[in-house]
Amino acid sequence: MVAGETSGDLLAGLLLDGLKARWPALVSSGIGGPQMARRGFQAWWPSDKLAVRGYVEVLRHYREIIGIREQLKKRLLDRADQRPDVFIGVDAPDFNLDLEAALKAEGIKTVHFVSPSVWAWRADRVEKIRRSVDHVLCIFPFEPALLASHGIAATYVGHPLANVIPVAPDRAAARRQLGLRDEDTVIAILPGSRKSEIQxxxxxxxxxxxxxxxAQAAIKFVVPAVPALKAWIERLADEAGVRADLQIVEGQSHTVLAACDVTLIASGTATMEAALFKRPMVIAYNMNWLSWQIMRRKKLQPWVGLPNILCQDFVVPELLQEAATPEALAHALLQWVDAKTAAPDKIAAVEQRFTKLHAELQRDTSQLATDAIQKILEG
Incomplete structure (x- = not known):
């Protein structure tokens, strides 16, 4: 298996639960993180080696990333008696699809978990997916039909986190865990899990x-930080003059999302988690200027945030690139805060949309995924 960054590690860990239940003697190895390691996964390289987003940012790490991929490919192919029964690439399509193509050409079964977002941007990737994988495990219900129209076998397995995150999160319990009061107004700040996002x-x-x-001195701020980046985040908070106003905790992103009233959040997988927690949010993103110019030309939909894409509407605001100024972000956050008392129906409408979305994404992911993988192995 190969999982890149924190979100891939989390999804792969949940998938490993199902795989180990189906095949108790399972041996798994490759590239992964702490969630996978807890399930007995052997990480030959840590997943954060692949936690790079953006064209320019990838170029800076290109030689190292390509070197890792070549070493991994050699390790998987050199000894015929030690080749894996199946390779599962978890997200990280820029890394995994080329690796999967090479392994498939050598007769190794390949599965990709989390379909690349060809419906949102980079539609040209469809041909590469067809060449590279035997099967795609999709987390959104509309994806298998789209992939099938291009000759790609796929199964909808639901979103694993929809089974982990409760339909009605316990805000009070989460607040007790973080030392917050029920009456506090709490904003969660999630600036991402990659170094480039933090930057x-x-x-x-x-x-x-x-x-x-x-504007509102009583508001509490909580920042869940990836452990390896916590010290850096604390330094940046010091430099911004707000360290004393922030409660920076190690990990615990789900506890923080359960506890908050609204979140300021980096566009990416975490926005899906915030939606499953039914939290209003302000989605933001900023990246290298050149990377942004390249990516925006490949965008196929007016939305960038996953909750908005899935709802096909601007359910929550998105502030991207030049629009993501501190003033604009603060204004958008205060609108949600004010809505708690001035327009509670606005908050309720968001919660209803996200509750419906949660139901659409709930499936027996472990069962469906392992059923699909077993069929591939039986060939």
């Missing part, structure tokens, strides 16, 4: 928090 987003998120604090 481009954390400071503007923290400056937005300072503006919100100036």
């Amino acid at each position: 481009y987003l954390a400071t503007r998120f923290f400056r937005a928090a300072a503006l919100v604090k100036r």
Whole structure:
């Protein structure tokens, strides 16, 4: 298996639960993180080696990433008696699809878990997916039909997190765990799990928090930080002059999302988690200018945030690139905060949309995924 970054590690860990239940003697290895390691996965390289987003950012790490892929490919193919029965690439399509193509050409069964978002951007990737994988495990219900129209076998397995995150999260319990009061107004700040995201987003998120604090001094801010990046995030908070106003915790992103009233959040997988927690949010993103110019030309839909894409509507605001100023972010956050008392029906409408979305994504993911993988192995 290969999983890149924190979100891939989380999804792969949940998938491993199902795989080990189906095949108790399972041996799994490759590239992964702590969630996978807890399930007995052997990580030859840590998943954060692949946690890079954006064209320019990838170029800076290109030689190292390609080197890892070539070493992994050699390790998987060199000894015929040690080749895996199946390779599962978890997200990270820029890394995994080329690797999967090479392994498939050598007769190794290949599965890709989490369909690349060809319906949102980079539709040209469809041909590469067809060449590279025997089967795609999809987390969104409309994807298998789309892939089938291009000759790609796929199964809808539901979103694993929809089974982990409760339909009605316990806000009070989460607040007790974080030392917050029921009556507090709490904003969660999630500037991402990659170094490149922290670099481009954390400071503007923290400056937005300072503006919100100036407007409403009683508001509490909680920041769940990837353990390896926590010290850096604390330094950036110091530099922004808001360290004393932030409760920075190690990990615990689900507890923080359960506890908050609204979240300021980096566009990506975490927005899907926030939607499953039924939380209003302000989605933001900023990246290298050149990477943004390339990516925006490949965009196929007016939305970037996953909750908005799935709802086919701007259910929550998106502030991207030049629009993601501290002033604009603070204004959008305060609108949600004010809606708690001035327009509770606005909050309720978001919760209803996300509750419906949660139901659509709930399936027996472990059973469906392992059934599909077993069929592939039986060939």
